[in-house]
Amino acid sequence: MTEALLLDLSGVLYDGGDIIPGALEAVRRARQSPLALRFITNTSQRTRAALLRHLRGLGFELAPEQLFTAVDAARQWLRQRGLRPYCLVHENIRGEFYDFDQRDPAVLIADAAEGFSYASLNRAFQLCMAGAPLLGVGYNRYFKSGGELLMDAGAFIRAVEFAAGVEAVIVGKPGAEFFHQVTDSTGVAPGRALMVGDDVFGDVEGALNAGLQACLVRTGKYRAGDEGRVAGEFAVVDSVAEAVALALPRP
């Protein structure tokens, strides 16, 4: 039985500026159902405000408090500990961390895209070698954009972890804490929440490890055979329309 529905964004609802067929109607149906609905993303190339604008521009209706981002989770984690990050992040979201004093050593790695250089990664490595905690948005391997697969933040987090011999704190998916922040906001137990995503590791495996139900969609970055790369029981469907139909209470 499912009482809460968590939807990943990119690759599930849209691909860049294109709506995944059936996604608008699927979200509308979910909104009109008794399901608690949340949107959950590791995307770190856009601010929360820009994400909301993008979703609404495409025609998706949601309240700001229904959107959970790994960038918000990073801000909260740093804030709670009074840490000041060296930010290896995309220039688009740099402003989200302007209110932190950035002199002090914690390292935050998000999807910095062209901001990943030998110099910036080396600086992150040196801070970690000197004892700074390493914070990562998620272990995302790659994402799809304009029909191309592109390396995502996870690979660069792994690089710094390996070089410095440390383990990152993952604030977004697949971290269990992030999934629980979202389910806690619904009042629904994790076991009664369904996570829908196109990333078999970050979305599906992460959700299962956090005690949620999971559903893999064959859109976005999905590649044939992905369902075999993760153990555990989860649904595999063609798109978010089918995923929502699965989650809706039987009439």
Place this chain on the structure above:
Amino acid sequence: MTEALLLDLSGVLYDGGDIIPGALEAVRRARQSPLALRFITNTSQRTRAALLRHLRGLGFELAPEQLFTAVDAARQWLRQRGLRPYCLVHENIRGEFYDFDQRDPAVLIADAAEGFSYASLNRAFQLCMAGAPLLGVGYNRYFKSGGELLMDAGAFIRAVEFAAGVEAVIVGKPGAEFFHQVTDSTGVAPGRALMVGDDVFGDVEGALNAGLQACLVRTGKYRAGDEGRVAGEFAVVDSVAEAVALALPRP
């Protein structure tokens, strides 16, 4: 009993342009002893010719055939398989691969230093996703230069491995094949060869896994506590002078 001595270069014999105290005399003693002597390095910021010039300029005597580099091993591996590499390597050694047709997909990652960018790593990732074999010089985490620790090729190999979900073929240390190429050239069994290095993973753990004896020196990139990071039996000494003394036959 030790019949062959394998010496790592950077951090064991020299640090940049500075000779490690006692290293010249240690190599001289080894040359005059019955030990088979070899030099073995993953360094990939210099060509073999430049490395030989550097060593000789510092006063170390060696024959070209005593020097084994991971870059040579990469050339040989690609040559044997008729593969043409996309080279993510330092501009200094780019010329070592000019005689390969570079249109076809194999990926070689060495220490590219500033050559590591989002664009170049992403290209390597995309080729690997399309099925190109990934070749790495070694899993070196960092090296020391001008008193600073700097990220080495291993971290970037890990990044591409993780993003593409593949495992690299390691042509240099800690690959057992590389150690065996060197011991084979001496006619001495691996178990009677001693590897001396400052990298507890690449030099010590790699040598032990390949069936060699190993000795960690407390120079170069060595950091207090490194000896505890690897299991197995190996010697730990202050510098190469002491390592050579250990290897020399008792008078």
